[in-house]
Amino acid sequence: MTAEEVAQFxxxxxxxxxxxxxxxxxxxxxxxxxxxAIPLSERQILALRDKVRLLEGKxxxxxxxxEENDAIGEKVHRxxxxxxxxxxxxxxxxxxxxxxxxxxxxxxxxxxxxxKPLPQGTPEGVGSAEGAAVADELRAQVETMGAPQCGPAxxxxxxxxxxxxxxxxxxxALVPLGQTKSVGLLALGSEDAQRFYPEMGTxxxxxxxxxxxxxxxxRL
Numbered sequence: 657m658t659a660e661e662v663a664q665f666x667x668x669x670x671x672x673x674x675x676x677x678x679x680x681x682x683x684x685x686x687x688x689x690x691x692x693a694i695p696l697s698e699r700q701i702l703a704l705r706d707k708v709r710l711l712e713g714k715x716x717x718x719x720x721x722x723e724e725n726d727a728i729g730e731k732v733h734r735x736x737x738x739x740x741x742x743x744x745x746x747x748x749x750x751x752x753x754x755x756x757x758x759x760x761x762x763x764x765x766x767x768x769x770x771x772k773p774l775p776q777g778t779p780e781g782v783g784s785a786e787g788a789a790v791a792d793e794l795r796a797q798v799e800t801m802g803a804p805q806c807g808p809a810x811x812x813x814x815x816x817x818x819x820x821x822x823x824x825x826x827x828x829a830l831v832p833l834g835q836t837k838s839v840g841l842l843a844l845g846s847e848d849a850q851r852f853y854p855e856m857g858t859x860x861x862x863x864x865x866x867x868x869x870x871x872x873x874x875r876l
Contacts, residue, residue: 764846
């Protein structure tokens with residue numbers, strides 16, 4: 657009888673050790689972390705302990721992710737509340753910049769809106785940069801994104817939007833604004849090359865973009 661046949665026998669006869677309980681103490685197998693032999697029952701206990709450690713590690717990881725998501729969700733909620741309370745476009749743009757900088761620790765933010773007239777010369781200094789002309793090819797690129805995109809900043813055509821800070825930006829998150837048709841783009845820049853990377857989740861970036869797009873629709 658081969659080892660595979662023995663394994664298959666135990667799989668198809670799970671009651672075997674119920675009928676022969678003395679074998680659990682009579683059969684000896686190698687210790688997983690040493691050279692000595694131990695009873696099969698002790699080996700099963702060790703295997704269960706390893707599984708418990710693995711599950712505890714996964715549970716701790718899930719709890720950590722849950723806490724991080726709760727913290728991010730709270731930040732998005734504060735941003736949403738600020739956008740709801742904004743009286744006009746300038747106040748909404750100011751709230752967006754403030755919360756991205758203070759709550760999300762994003763040092764560089766660039767915003768462009770097209771297809772809508774923006775106020776000029778507001779007290780907050782909002783309007784000129786956000787309403788600056790955007791080349792047709794860049795608009796077309798935003799239209800094809802479909803979802804936020806993250807990655808290295810090098811060679812990105814949107815890097816110039818950060819002005820004098822562009823030489824310090826190492827990674828970018830590009831968030832298209834609008835549902836069926838893009839009306840703008842929110843660009844987030846970081847001096848950390850690993851802050852925004854291609855494989856990262858973009859759920860909260862998408863939500864931030866949707867929130868600000870809704871604020872735009874209500875105020876312009």
